[in-house]
Amino acid sequence: xxxxxxxxxxxxxxxxxxxxxxxxxxxxxxxxxxxxxxxxxxxxxxxxxxxxxxxxxxxxxxxxxxxxxxxxxxxxxxxxxxxxxxxx
Numbered sequence: 001x002x003x004x005x006x007x008x009x010x011x012x013x014x015x016x017x018x019x020x021x022x023x024x025x026x027x028x029x030x031x032x033x034x035x036x037x038x039x040x041x042x043x044x045x046x047x048x049x050x051x052x053x054x055x056x057x058x059x060x061x062x063x064x065x066x067x068x069x070x071x072x073x074x075x076x077x078x079x080x081x082x083x084x085x086x087x088x
Contacts, residue, residue, distance in 0.1 A: 035059075040072045041087070044079035 033039075033055060043059040046052035052060065064080055066073035078084040 037072060041075055044075040044084055047076075048079040048082060048084045 040059055040063050043052060043056035044063070046056045047060045060076045060079060063072045063076035066076070075084060
């Protein structure tokens with residue numbers, strides 16, 4: 001569901017989420033960060049390169065905890081160990 005905030009609702013939202021910096025009437029979809037497979041791969045590559053943002057580091061930590069041999073969890077664990085292979 002997409003929500004829009006106008007007028008006094010945005011003021012209440014800003015007090016709840018001061019980092020928003022948004023003006024009234026803007027779509028909140030932009031607040032949800034990218035959680036695609038490609039985003040997790042970019043996070044793993046940034047972790048291995050040693051220059052991840054805080055969000056990328058958190059994404060990689062979360063993915064590394066995923067059990068199994070799925071590509072997201074495997075990439076995250078490999079990046080933490082410095083053995084992430086380049087994309088094919």
